Amino acid sequence: MSGGRSNEGRRTVQAWIYGILAGIVVLALMGIAYTIGSNSGGDETTTTEAAKPTTTEKTTTEKTGGSDPGQELFVANCGSCHTLSAAGTTGTTGPDLDSLAPDEALVKTAIENGGAGSGVMPPNLVTGKEEQEVSAYVASSAGG
Numbered sequence: 001m002s003g004g005r006s007n008e009g010r011r012t013v014q015a016w017i018y019g020i021l022a023g024i025v026v027l028a029l030m031g032i033a034y035t036i037g038s039n040s041g042g043d044e045t046t047t048t049e050a051a052k053p054t055t056t057e058k059t060t061t062e063k064t065g066g067s068d069p070g071q072e073l074f075v076a077n078c079g080s081c082h083t084l085s086a087a088g089t090t091g092t093t094g095p096d097l098d099s100l101a102p103d104e105a106l107v108k109t110a111i112e113n114g115g116a117g118s119g120v121m122p123p124n125l126v127t128g129k130e131e132q133e134v135s136a137y138v139a140s141s142a143g144g
Contacts, residue, residue: 069130070137077125078134086141094121101143107135 071087079089083096094115102110111131115121126134 068137070133070135071141073126073130073134074137078138081121084138084142087137097138097142099143102139104135104139107138108132111135 074082074084075087075089078084078094079087079091081091081093083090083092083098085098108131110116110121111125111134112123114123124131
């Protein structure tokens with residue numbers, strides 16, 4: 001009979017060891033999942049930061065004699081796709097605004113509708129007061 005208790009004691013110890021090992025594995029997997037989740041969150045920050053003007057773009061604003069909200073908004077929201085020498089941008093996805101030289105009404109229409117309707121430019125990149133500032137800035141700066 002004492003042999004039965006010995007086997008039972010071993011099984012209890014083995015169960016504890018397996019339980020501890022299972023807990024370690026679960027904690028390790030949770031740590032890996034947390035690390036992966038934390039790293040993917042960094043990509044969102046990069047995307048957000050990509051929309052901000054770069055140091056070069058800020059320097060261009062400063063060289064023009066101050067902070068023009070229309071210029072800053074254009075650089076941040078439009079400059080990666082459009083060329084506009086006054087803003088110091090050289091994007092090639094959208095039309096070269098220096099060559100096109102649109103008036104304010106055409107710029108507003110393009111902003112509201114998403115360009116000429118090709119589907120490349122999303123509509124309403126800026127709205128309200130910001131739309132007005134970008135439209136006025138582009139109309140007064142393009143073609144110069």
